[in-house]
Amino acid sequence: MAKDTLAKLAKAIVKHKIKVIDLTQRLQPSTPVIQLPPPFAPTKPFESSLISRYDDKGPAWYWNNFACGEHTGTHFDAPVHWVTGKDLEDGATDTVDPQRFIAPACVIDVSKDCAKDEKFLLTPKRILAWEKEHGKIPKGAWVLMRSDWSKRTDPALFLNMKEDGPHVPGPNADAVRFLVEERDVNGWGVEAVGTDAGQAFSFEPAFPAHALMHGANKFGLASLCNLDQLPATGAVLIAAPLKIAGGSGSPLRVLALVSDSDD
Numbered sequence: 001m002a003k004d005t006l007a008k009l010a011k012a013i014v015k016h017k018i019k020v021i022d023l024t025q026r027l028q029p030s031t032p033v034i035q036l037p038p039p040f041a042p043t044k045p046f047e048s049s050l051i052s053r054y055d056d057k058g059p060a061w062y063w064n065n066f067a068c069g070e071h072t073g074t075h076f077d078a079p080v081h082w083v084t085g086k087d088l089e090d091g092a093t094d095t096v097d098p099q100r101f102i103a104p105a106c107v108i109d110v111s112k113d114c115a116k117d118e119k120f121l122l123t124p125k126r127i128l129a130w131e132k133e134h135g136k137i138p139k140g141a142w143v144l145m146r147s148d149w150s151k152r153t154d155p156a157l158f159l160n161m162k163e164d165g166p167h168v169p170g171p172n173a174d175a176v177r178f179l180v181e182e183r184d185v186n187g188w189g190v191e192a193v194g195t196d197a198g199q200a201f202s203f204e205p206a207f208p209a210h211a212l213m214h215g216a217n218k219f220g221l222a223s224l225c226n227l228d229q230l231p232a233t234g235a236v237l238i239a240a241p242l243k244i245a246g247g248s249g250s251p252l253r254v255l256a257l258v259s260d261s262d263d
Ligand code: 23J
Pocket: 034, 036, 071, 077, 081, 193, 194, 195, 196, 207, 210, 222
């Protein structure tokens, strides 16, 4: 049965019956990174420096060194990223169960709400309304919030920093608690710079998408794009972070497999 399924999948991929959608932002020096207020330490943005390009330093080869924080651009949040997940033995980028790097995705479209309200918060009520239309979120699924925030290509508008902190949509604490406790999700993914809402520092608990998800050994995905190309259900995500020893996360390529037809 499983063998047959995999053979069918392989055939469908080769025949382009399964589309691959890239949910990854381009990684470059202008890629926005999270801005924390003092006294908290900042993360390094992406930087690249040339080693050689078919020249004296390497006549037949081109390569670069690059540097960035683990949480730069489209990236994976591992459970040990947050203090609530610090003791999870399978919670770092090198110890996470690779079986969890492939999982179905549920996409909750709140883009219209976010266009009207930059501080829109996803609630359990809204998730239940989505389930009424699309079915129950299955255990072990990614839940992705489509906000269309990735269409803000100006980094200042993407970060949307105001005097009282970032005005960026996200989940409220009850929504995160619901996804963890009632739906046992694989993780939570967003288009914004971080998985939490811009005002989540003042939530109870603070930063619930980090505190509750990671404390329950769930993952995060931030700075996703092209969520508008995904169906509400039926996509399969491939999201595998770099195997950094003891890493708290990593930039990664996030791919969604989407069926091109009903067969
Ligand atoms: C460090 C501190 C606070 C936050 C974050 C990182 C992130 O959003 C992240 O990239 O995980 S809120």
